[in-house]
Amino acid sequence: MRNILIIGATSAIAEATARRFAAGGARFHLVGRNAERLAAIARDLEIRSGQPVVSESLDLDHLEQHPALLERAEQALGGIDVALIAHGTLPDQNACQQSVEKTLAAIHTNALSVISLATLLANTFERREYGALVVIGSVAGDRGRQSNYVYGAAKGMVSLFLQGLRNRLSGKGIQVITIKPGFVDTPMTAAFEKKGLLWAQPDQIAQGIVAAVERGRDEVYLPWFWRWIMLIILHIPERLFKRLKL
């Protein structure tokens, strides 16, 4: 039985992942913003796992509340085995370009609050010498593109931060896993036209996340083919790349 903390538990990917963990036996502590939706998900996971689920609704932008939050989760679960950080927003790139405030708010939610939680969790895990920290990043964090570089910059910062953390904690029995999903059919991406082979369902990503934890992976592109797409995109010279409409 694993003790799992999920931050951003109402996200479609997080919910699908929780269901997969529940099927294998798990106890959950859930954190999310929308209290009503969170309660429905908590009840559902209780039925699926046969274990009581604790949930609390919180605005994760309030970084000063993070230490107490993790304290409560640690207590309720009797030690966190797996922490999944899945919260985030998809900011409107055009609106951000016109507003420093919106840009910084997006960076705050998608990068700073994640880094705050990751720092605290890593230190807890390091003291105990076990634990898995799983963070949902994005392929958008691999290279800046005009269509979503604010979101991409936040995800890129998280990605670099986790690389360093992984390096620091390597050999200490702690997993630091960066998940980089491509296009996923979720409410967050509701505004997009979702046609074509590149779009994945949340459950496909969930399956990859559970497998990454089981196999102790470091950085995982989901679905797998994004690794190769991003490899190509990363190797396009900037002189050329800057002229592409991406």
Place this chain on the structure above:
Amino acid sequence: MATTAPASWGRYPSSHPHRLLPCRDARVPALPDEPQFCLPFGNGRSYGDICLNNGGALLLTRGMDRFIAFDPVTGLLRAEAGVLLSEILALIVPQGWFLPVTPGTQFVTLGGAVANDVHGKNHHLAGSFGGHVRAFELLCSDGSRLTCTPERNADWFRATVGGLGLTGLITWVEIQLQRIANPWIVAENRRFARLDEFLTLNAEYEARYPYTVSWIDCAARGGALGRGIYMAGMHAPPGLMKPPPSERRALTVPFAPPVSLVNNLSVRGFNWLYYHLPRPARGLTPFPPFFYPLDNLREWNRLYGRPGFFQYQCVLPPAVAREALREVLARIAASGQGSMLAVLKRFGDQASGGLLSFPRPGFTLALDFPNLGQKTLDLLESLDQVTRQAGGAVYPAKDARMSGDSFRRYFPQWVEFSRFIDPRFSSSFWRRVMKD
């Protein structure tokens, strides 16, 4: 959140909804603001156009897929309407419970099972699905929410069970499950050479088995008319079980070929083989292949090619069933159409719970027909003549072509039903059968 425009299982008719509105949880404050007609769309397993809404909006319910309550002691289960029966089975079977009634695929939503008042192989004992529904919530377009039970808001309950999604959005459903000792089925198979033999076998087996159904060779004519295989089953008693079988890998039909792979030649060949192949008379089988033989061939509807296919399911009253069944089978055999998938079963005498429920006492026959255009439509219309004359009915969940006149004769309670249709709800099916 659908990636493509939703289609029904028969892949006919094609449909162009004006808007797709994903419903993510049962607690949505109200229906999305939408000037066009709405219709709930679950998992697209009904065959014709009851789940389509050409030019209108579809409320996609698969996002409402949470369990709300489950009591492993009493077997009472409450879940959001977009949960699939397969997801329910995955939860309840290991805890010794089973669906009270299940259709031939587990990939239907709970809400769809209510809205079509589906039936299964145990109809002669258990009646239809609606009879096991203890409560549900109906969200109306004016924002009101009705909790309906057989006693409370009973008129709305009767209208919504079998109500084809037209009375509002079902947000959650509570059903009473049945106890099982293990996931195994004691199954028995018997070949029968003609229709009369089926009738004799049926009387005998119905008394002993809760689940009965027959496969019919609809290509056989003359002396062999109505030959087939009788299949009966019961949940295995405690102690009688094998170690869990290895998970069967599902195959997927990758794409729809331009023409149907199901044709006169392949049907004759398949049916001859299927009828004559030796099979164990009695044995223990896991429940999925017994109840859901086609669920492991994903997207099997693509076998019928790009034009899609029709399903025809009628029920014929007991008094005239023998003659009417012979007539229907003779017309199909003579036409050279029809497919491998033909099943025959007796419905019990239990009254169904809904105003528009299809199950009623008699024999029900269900067949698939590749869509060959007018030729197929003419055959189905000629089958309708027999059904009408017999005083039977055709199943709306499987229909894409019956005339409005036929529908209103089969379902005389449509007049009373129409008072309960939500003013902002409609479907391609409903507009079709109200037209002429």
